[in-house]
Amino acid sequence: GNSVTQMEGPVTLSEEAFLTINCTYTATGYPSLFWYVQYPGEGLQLLLKATKADDKGSNKGFEATYRKETTSFHLEKGSVQVSDSAVYFCALSENQGGSEKLVFGKGTKLTVNP
Amino acid sequence: DTEVTQTPKHLVMGMTNKKSLKCEQHMGHRAMYWYKQKAKKPPELMFVYSYEKLSINESVPSRFSPECPNSSLLNLHLHALQPEDSALYLCASSLGGRRFGNSPLHFGNGTRLTVT
Numbered sequence: 001g002n003s004v005t006q007m008e009g010p011v012t013l014s015e016e017a018f019l020t021i022n023c024t025y026t027a028t029g030y031p032s033l034f035w036y037v038q039y040p041g042e043g044l045q046l047l048l049k050a051t052k053a054d055d056k057g058s059n060k061g062f063e064a065t066y067r068k069e070t071t072s073f074h075l076e077k078g079s080v081q082v083s084d085s086a087v088y089f090c091a092l093s094e095n096q097g098g099s100e101k102l103v104f105g106k107g108t109k110l111t112v113n114p
Numbered sequence: 115d116t117e118v119t120q121t122p123k124h125l126v127m128g129m130t131n132k133k134s135l136k137c138e139q140h141m142g143h144r145a146m147y148w149y150k151q152k153a154k155k156p157p158e159l160m161f162v163y164s165y166e167k168l169s170i171n172e173s174v175p176s177r178f179s180p181e182c183p184n185s186s187l188l189n190l191h192l193h194a195l196q197p198e199d200s201a202l203y204l205c206a207s208s209l210g211g212r213r214f215g216n217s218p219l220h221f222g223n224g225t226r227l228t229v230t
C-alpha cells in the first residue's frame with residue numbers, strides 16, 4: 001500500500017535559521033502530496049500542496065517540490081520564526097470513490113527559539 | 115479561524131455514558147471525515163461520508179456510530195467507550211466527488227475526549 005516516511009524530530013532551530021524536513025513516499029499511480037501543520041491545541045491546517053510531478057507548492061515562506069524521480073516532497077523555509085513552532089505532517093492523497101484518503105507521515109515537531 | 119466547526123471542544127465521559135460529537139461546515143463540501151488522533155501521533159481515519167452516504171469505515175468498533183443528517187452536518191455518537199478511546203477527535207471535509215479528486219481536507223480544531 002501507499003506510505004509516507006518523514007524525518008522524525010524533534011527539530012530545534014534558532015530564529016532565522018534554514019529549515020528542511022524530509023519526506024519521501026511510496027505510491028502506485030500519481031497521488032497528490034500535501035504538507036499539513038498542527039499548532040498546539042488546534043486541528044490540522046493545509047500548509048501547501050502539489051498535484052503532479054515538478055509542481056512546487058508554496059505558502060507563508062514554506063516551499064516543497066514534487067519530485068517523482070526521488071519520490072520526495074521535502075519541506076523548506078529559508079528563515080524560520082518562533083511562530084512556526086508546530087508539528088508538520090507530510091501526506092499523500094488517494095481518491096477512493098469520490099472521497100480522499102490521506103496517508104500521513106508520523107509528523108515532525110519543530111521548535112524555534114528566539 | 116477554521117471553517118469546520120466542532121462541538122464540544124472538550125468532553126469528559128464515563129464508560130457507561132452516551133454522548134455525541136458534532137461537526138458542521140458550510141463550504142458546500144460533499145465529503146466529510148472523522149479522524150482520531152492520539153498524542154504525538156498522526157491522525158487515523160475512522161469514517162468517511164461521501165454525498166451523505168458512508169463510504170469508508172476503517173474497521174472502527176461499534177461503540178462509535180457516525181451519522182450524516184445532511185451535507186453540512188456530521189455526528190459521532192459514542193456509547194460504552196473505554197479509557198483507551200481518550201483522544202482528540204477531528205472532523206474534516208473536502209469537495210468530494212471524482213471531479214474534484216485529490217482536493218485538500220479542511221480540518222476542525224477537534225474535540226478533546228477523556229473517558230474515565
